[in-house]
Amino acid sequence: MTDQREHILGCACDLYLEAGMEGFSMRKLAQQVGVTAPALYRHFENREDLLLQVVGEAHNVLGSYLYRALSASTPRERFSAAGEAYMEFALEHPRYFQIMHAFAEHLGLSEVPVEVEERMGGVKRFWDDRVRECMESGVLRRDDPDRVGLTLWAHAYGLLSLYLRGLLDAPESAFRELYGDSFARILRGLATTEYGADLDQHLTHSRESGPTRISPVDGTTP
Amino acid sequence: MTDQREHILGCACDLYLEAGMEGFSMRKLAQQVGVTAPALYRHFENREDLLLQVVGEAHNVLGSYLYRALSASTPRERFSAAGEAYMEFALEHPRYFQIMHAFAEHLGLSEVPVEVEERMGGVKRFWDDRVRECMESGVLRRDDPDRVGLTLWAHAYGLLSLYLRGLLDAPESAFRELYGDSFARILRGLATTEYGADLDQHLTHSRESGPTRISPVDGTTP
DNA sequence: GTCTATAATCCGATAGAC
DNA sequence: GTCTATCGGATTATAGAC
Numbered sequence: 001m002t003d004q005r006e007h008i009l010g011c012a013c014d015l016y017l018e019a020g021m022e023g024f025s026m027r028k029l030a031q032q033v034g035v036t037a038p039a040l041y042r043h044f045e046n047r048e049d050l051l052l053q054v055v056g057e058a059h060n061v062l063g064s065y066l067y068r069a070l071s072a073s074t075p076r077e078r079f080s081a082a083g084e085a086y087m088e089f090a091l092e093h094p095r096y097f098q099i100m101h102a103f104a105e106h107l108g109l110s111e112v113p114v115e116v117e118e119r120m121g122g123v124k125r126f127w128d129d130r131v132r133e134c135m136e137s138g139v140l141r142r143d144d145p146d147r148v149g150l151t152l153w154a155h156a157y158g159l160l161s162l163y164l165r166g167l168l169d170a171p172e173s174a175f176r177e178l179y180g181d182s183f184a185r186i187l188r189g190l191a192t193t194e195y196g197a198d199l200d201q202h203l204t205h206s207r208e209s210g211p212t213r214i215s216p217v218d219g220t221t222p
Numbered sequence: 223m224t225d226q227r228e229h230i231l232g233c234a235c236d237l238y239l240e241a242g243m244e245g246f247s248m249r250k251l252a253q254q255v256g257v258t259a260p261a262l263y264r265h266f267e268n269r270e271d272l273l274l275q276v277v278g279e280a281h282n283v284l285g286s287y288l289y290r291a292l293s294a295s296t297p298r299e300r301f302s303a304a305g306e307a308y309m310e311f312a313l314e315h316p317r318y319f320q321i322m323h324a325f326a327e328h329l330g331l332s333e334v335p336v337e338v339e340e341r342m343g344g345v346k347r348f349w350d351d352r353v354r355e356c357m358e359s360g361v362l363r364r365d366d367p368d369r370v371g372l373t374l375w376a377h378a379y380g381l382l383s384l385y386l387r388g389l390l391d392a393p394e395s396a397f398r399e400l401y402g403d404s405f406a407r408i409l410r411g412l413a414t415t416e417y418g419a420d421l422d423q424h425l426t427h428s429r430e431s432g433p434t435r436i437s438p439v440d441g442t443t444p
Numbered sequence: 445g446t447c448t449a450t451a452a453t454c455c456g457a458t459a460g461a462c
Numbered sequence: 463g464t465c466t467a468t469c470g471g472a473t474t475a476t477a478g479a480c
Binding site for chain 2: 098102181
Binding site for chain 2: 463464465466
């Protein structure tokens, strides 16, 4: 009873996880807590403030998943474990996964709150660190860790989002296999060795100039 | 005036593109159309039905972007153009990009409507076709086009989503460069050649069994 | 800190006249 | 096909008593 605020926050997380963003209201929350709606405003400024705290909890849970990955003993194992931890979090807490990436959008905000931005920066840095130590130990090619981290993060995020939104018609077991498979493909590369050389050349020069090119690049080599 | 239904649909698209999902209501739409709210129900069953048509329009617009990419003359150029077209669509019509991927979620539906599922299948097939013809012409490594297509699609979708949600603090010009760069990295591969061999072995065997593995794999080779 | 009561809006959808 | 009028409901948030 001392920390009624935390009790409310716990109920808010439960309610959101059960009902999603559409089904979340201050009235329902009050009912679940066992008080009346106005009482909530003694502890939280408004609905937005409250949901921001829920996002914070989502980040805490993700953090605990990622932290576990650090107990592996080599960079390549930590890297692998991190990728799996990110997937496990998304599959076991899909609503958390959604709200932390789409908070501003869900609330119709034009800007991402700084709290969320900072927390998300932490997630990104975690990826970058796994990448960096894999580069240092020769598992990953030497490259800009920040960019490589983003590529990996975007791929994982995209794959999980498409799955959670029901846009991939695969059962969970199949998806898990697909996720690891897709990761492996990215690490190994998709282009033939012939065109791979082309790409190396592209990347060496692209840091300075030029329009966006995606793929087997500019018309130089046939 | 003959096709008032189309006029309403046009206004609905405009209203959604301006106000987003949060700001979309039958009343506001009616006001924009210049009629009263009940009149809308002569043309559309309900709000959900109407928004489903908006999603359809979003797919039409994306389709027109992708279609343009087919005018390139070689598989590798069509591939490159397709990736750029997907990006251009997302950057120029961010709301359309969002609603077509998150329609069910936005409306609190538990299942993705079949119309959306089919349309999205078309997008996926377009990616797969670009991949397939690149494999046949030796630009991409021979592999399962369906899986490779998914990897590329997920990466592009993830990167664009993160950017549109304001989770990447980069201006648009920087993002465009980043997008192409990230694509090139995936095509070339991220692992060192040494560990790349490991991955090849993994992929060869993984089609049949085993738990999800992500990266430099199983403890066999040091 | 919590209550009752209520303000002030907004929403989707329908009935029935024209 | 469109209107007026309205039903029936939801929501966030506040005022003031206890």
